[in-house]
Structure formats: C-alpha cells, structure tokens
Amino acid sequence: MLSVCADEAFVEVELVGGHLGCPSCQGVLGPWGHARERVLRCRSGDRRLRPRRARCRGCLGTHVLLPDLALVRRQDEVAVIGAAIEAKVAGVAYRRIAAGLGVHADTVRGWLRRFVERAEPLRAHFTRMVVALDPELGAVLPAGSGIADALEAIAVAARAWVLRFGPGDPWRIASRLSRGGLLATRTPA
Numbered sequence: 001m002l003s004v005c006a007d008e009a010f011v012e013v014e015l016v017g018g019h020l021g022c023p024s025c026q027g028v029l030g031p032w033g034h035a036r037e038r039v040l041r042c043r044s045g046d047r048r049l050r051p052r053r054a055r056c057r058g059c060l061g062t063h064v065l066l067p068d069l070a071l072v073r074r075q076d077e078v079a080v081i082g083a084a085i086e087a088k089v090a091g092v093a094y095r096r097i098a099a100g101l102g103v104h105a106d107t108v109r110g111w112l113r114r115f116v117e118r119a120e121p122l123r124a125h126f127t128r129m130v131v132a133l134d135p136e137l138g139a140v141l142p143a144g145s146g147i148a149d150a151l152e153a154i155a156v157a158a159r160a161w162v163l164r165f166g167p168g169d170p171w172r173i174a175s176r177l178s179r180g181g182l183l184a185t186r187t188p189a
C-alpha cells in the first residue's frame, strides 16, 4: 500500500514516468491495472475512487496507490476522521463529535478507540517523520497526554512537510506519511 496525491492525472504521470518508488525495495513502480472501486464519504458528498495498482519492476510486488484522501479500510475521508481526533483531544464526547460531523456514533467511537490505542506508536512514527523531513525543526514537545502528544507529532510532521514541499492539507499529509495506515492495526513502516 502506498498513499498518493488524490489528483489522478498527476499520479498517472508520476507512475508512467517511473517516478514512484516501491515501498518494499526502492525499485521503480509501473502501472498494473486498478484496484476495485470504492465509495469514500467526503464532506462534499460521496466520491467514487478506483485506486491505481502498480507493480515494482524490481521485486515484482504489487501495491495499491490509495489516494491520500482515504485511509486503509475506512469509508470516510481523512479530513473528517482528523476533525474527530482533534475534537477528542480537545475533550469533546464522541456522541457530540458524531452529531457535529453527521457520522454514526459507533463509527466515530471506533476511530477514536483506535487512535487512543495507537497513540504511542503514532507519536513515535510521526516524530521520526519530523526528524526525517527537517532535522533542524527540533523536538516535538509533550502536549499533556498520550493522545495530545500523538496529535502534536502529527501536526509538527505536517508542518515539516509543508515547509519542505509546499502547501497541503495536514490530514492528507498525515495520511500519506502513514501510508494510509493512521488507524490501521500496525505501525506504518
């Protein structure tokens, strides 16, 4: 799995031009059909995604190029999930968050549980990303709790990305930096 820019034409040019690296071996990825279509619930309405599939010319492994709007196995746009996480860290109860976002309460509770469970590996992962993106930026400072620390590390990593590569939505950057695995069961590589 690779999380990529949601601009399909841009991804196509990168893929065909041999500019995308294999996440397993650093070989070059080439086009390899499409993954099955899925519907992503976005703030602006449902959006159909048909992610590109790519194959590595080196190790021959195949990878799905998931647009950075989406997270692995989540039906909602990352910006909506990110807004729920920010509200949780600010102390808002999950039912109120769900009502505000227009998402089922059980769905929101599932996201937030996973975020709480994974707060420490996420903090560690995004702190490493900060160092990799900008060694000059300095330490990620403690923000007062496990989940606040994780959110702070995500925010600083997104800032480091913007400083290096230009403007972007912080949660989409977080999606890319976790390979879509922000709320997956394992720590992203």
Ligand SMILES: [Zn+2]
Residues within 6 Å of the ligand: 022, 023, 024, 025, 026, 027, 056, 057, 058, 059, 060, 061
């Ligand atoms: Zn490879």
